[in-house]
Amino acid sequence: MNFLVINTDSPKQTEELGQKLGKLLEPADVVCLIGELGAGKTAFTRGLGQGWGTTARVTSPTFTLINEYARPNDGRILFHLDCYRLTNDDDVETIGLEDILAADGAVVIEWPQVASGWLPDDRLSIEIEHVDEETRAFKFSGSGERSKWLVNQVSES
Secondary structure (H helix, E strand, C coil): CCEEEEEECCHHHHHHHHHHHHHHCCCCCEEEEECCCCCCHHHHHHHHHHHHCCCCCCCCCCCCCEEEEECCCCCCEEEEEECCCCCCHHHHHHCCHHHHHHCCEEEEEECHHHHHHHCCCCCEEEEEEECCCCCEEEEEEECCHHHHHHHHHHHHC
8 A cells, every 4th residue: 555544633643643653663764744834744743753752842843844753762853844945956965855855864844845855755645635634644664665654554553
């Protein structure tokens, strides 16, 4: 399976879904979150960070562009990027995306569209849609062997 849709009915369920994926992430994994403002990208990433194993509080990097969350057990980093304010390749180059992707950590990117030319072929994309006031639909799709494996694992958990 390389395509999966899961609905959540609350921010808590959204975080729990993120936790499931976060527990599976390994260095070099790239997760792209696509959805309008308020769709739940940051709530999902909060859970992702918890599943990854960070003890830091996960917040939106809208103004800082990049947040880093280390795991206490091995020091590996979950890089959390928000590309909402980036407009072109020059902006993407300025934030050091190439170095982040080469680092020994996992990467989650909100608003990845502007950086798509920089991203690896094997990445997990998650489109998040408002279904109603509380419900969100998460559409997982994998574009390579590793990301398809992640989709399968999330579907089985």
